[in-house]
Amino acid sequence: MATETKEALKDSTKKYTEQTLKSWNEAAAIHHQRNPDLAERVAEPGFNALEADFNRLVDAQELTGASVVQVCCNNGKDLLSIKNKGAGYCLGIDGSSKFIEQANSLVKSGDFSDMAFETHNVYEIPPHHYGRFDFAVITIGVLNWMPDLQGFIQTCSKLLKPGGRLLMEEIHPVLNMYAEGTPSHIAYSYFDREAQVSDDGLDYFTGEKYASEPHYNFQHTLGDIFSAAIASNLVLETFEEIAEDVGNCCGDLANIPHNPPLALTASWRKA
Ligand SMILES: C[S@@+](CC[C@H](N)C(=O)[O-])C[C@H]1O[C@@H](n2cnc3c(N)ncnc32)[C@H](O)[C@@H]1O
Structure with a gap:
């Protein structure tokens, strides 16, 4: 029974992620048009290109010479920054x-070496990258595409060396x-973990609407994130909640008196 449930989760994860x-x-082409000067930059x-709070977290690490993997790296701009x-x-x-084609093109724009970009569904990363x-x-903008949060965080943990x-x-x-909206407003339950399907295009730069291939979104609570990390042998070291608009979503909420948290940064060490 337990094996069947695991198989069902694997099948639905594959179905949702391949569609998304x-x-x-x-x-990709639309994002490229929205950032015409990215190669020059x-x-x-x-x-x-790192956001200020995350930049601070990265700068607090001993990064010199360290090996880094970014999962769901998009066009690679954040990894190039690191x-x-x-x-x-x-x-x-x-x-x-x-x-990934865009990332492989951007890497040629600057003086970068010892870098690679590869196309993989995160649930199918080849094990030779582990450890x-x-x-x-x-x-920002990754967890909500993950039907199986624990499987995703487990993969991140597997990619790491001990420590x-x-x-x-x-x-x-x-x-x-x-x-x-104007203003942005509460419309969904914090605890609704059902797949949310949408065919609104993923242009989060201008928010311009276009009908796209359907994509599937998943809510994960803070408790889900922390539990997935615990189950993946990850020990929380820092955690910060951010009041500013980082994801270019519902930015008006940053300026209301009863403002909710809009983003977070966190770091974990693999035990
Ligand atoms: C919102 S973007 C992340 C953007 C990133 N913060 C940046 O600014 O470059 C989310 C990325 O996750 C990737 N993604 C979504 N589901 C994925 C999956 N199952 N496996 C691998 N990548 C996935 C998408 O292709 C997309 O590039």
């Missing part, structure tokens, strides 16, 4: 081949209760 990745592939010495801080071997993984990294990095660290910047789960 079609939507990300579709979004990447070429500038010291290019750094490489510029003196990291050693850096590997970016994303399930969208179109974003190779001093740091695993997740930047390695998982660094995360994410949308705060409380923000997932809100729908955008």
